Amino acid sequence: MENRQGKGLSFAKRIYKPRIIGLGIGSISVAAALYPLAMPGWIWAFLLFNGFAWAHVAYQLSTRAQFPYQAEQRNLLYDSCFGGFWAAATQFTPLTAVTILSMMAMNNVAAGGKRLFLRGLLAQAVGVAAAWLLFGARFNADVSLLQVYACLPMLTLYPMAIGTVCYQLAIKLSEHKRALSALSRTDSLTGLLNHGSWKDLLHIKFHKCQQQQSHATIALIDIDHFKQINDTHGHIVGDAVLRQLSLELRRNLRENDLAGRYGGDEFCVILPQMPLEDAAQVMERMRETFGNYRNPQIPELRVSLSIGLADFQPCFSDAAMWLNAADRALYAAKASGRNRVNVSDFPVAHSA
Structure with missing residues (x-):
């Protein structure tokens, strides 16, 4: 159990910084798409929470949980649900919706493979359904220049953050592989070749x-x-x-x-x-x-x-x-x- 908890904490720490970056710059994309729409004040408050507070709340939830890995998997599903909600709330404005949903999908594939990707799609559908119940099913095909500029940070900085995490993980895996290879060639008592x-x-x-x-x-x-x-x-x-x-x-x-x-x-x-x-x-x-x-x-x-x-x-x-x-x-x-x-x-x- 201690080994699984240690792995779960490590997993939560790897997700923490990319989530801060992704949600922060993602909220800019959403704000640009929401700006032309007549939205109630609580939506803007919820956007601020999701963009700048949720990453820290999610980290605390996972690190304080008995099983951090499972808690972090749930947090990723919450991320997907929020992403689906914002895509529908912005009336599926093409560039904003595609940016948000594709980044969420990339997150899930990198963190949990095919299984988490499929569960993430379901969570996104739940978020879409919640937004449609609140605001109705609407679609807006117009893309303004403001929305294009607002999506650029998400399309550039966030993939770089994910790439950095994957690179660091690859380095650690390579080090572990070399260590295991050395152990497999070494006599445990003397430290010489077996x-x-x-x-x-x-x-x-x-x-x-x-x-x-x-x-x-x-x-x-x-x-x-x-x-x-x-x-x-x-x-x-x-x-x-x-x-x-x-x-x-x-x-x-x-x-x-x-x-x-x-x-x-x-x-x-x-x-x-x-x-x-x-x-x-x-x-x-x-x-x-x-x-x-x-x-x-x-x-x-x-x-x-x-x-x-x-x-x-x-x-x-x-x-x-x-x-x-x-x-x-x-x-x-x-x-x-x-x-x-x-x-x-x-x-x-x-x-x-």
Whole structure:
């Protein structure tokens, strides 16, 4: 309910300023069409209220309502009803009536789509019927120069106001879309790329290395005995260790290096334009730095990393083959005692 109320308040705030502008300059168009007609004094008072007070009343009604969105939808229908009333009261003077009714229709389509547009037409018909009951069904085909000039602000300024609101909304939607896209690519615990996103980038980097015949190295990083850390000290401590590793990766890697959480306690890194020997030095520094991590609540806790490296080779047929080479190097590091960096021996032997 709080989420819906927040959206409703935001909706009311977006409508508020355009309604002030639209009703204010719209009342000028109506006044120019009413001027030649013999209208009672209360009509002019009602026009002043509708043109300069209703926008503020409507805003208070929506923001103070239990469900602001529904209240603002009702206010838009009231707007349409008033528009129909003024179109009929001015005897459907062509330019004034078309300007008022078309702007109301544009409002409803922008705010609620087809459904609100159709409901708005019905509300306009109610307003027309009310005016006809009071003043009779009359039509005036004459358009004076005064009415033309009076409608110009409505035809220029109000569409600009609506366009500004739509543009601001589009910007916000674009920002939200980018934020959601980033969230969908990010591991929530570590803030690094998630498994799927990192694999996608690996395929891209693989094809780039193929096409440009460039260097790149991938690293698979495993926290030694991580299950034992979770079992002994709990998952909160385990999560702290994972976050610490992600922090060290950000500190020690270059801006264009791509780090991700491959799954569980395993991390992965793509190091573009970096030969295997240089990558081994970077990962060795990482291993030593991470080995110095101490948890303030558990000073006896010790952590270490096993790391497998594989550089790009032209003989690799796909990215999976490249990744498998790094995985074999990681397995060899774990099998030979852990807490070490091991490089792939495919297709020729390398030394760490």
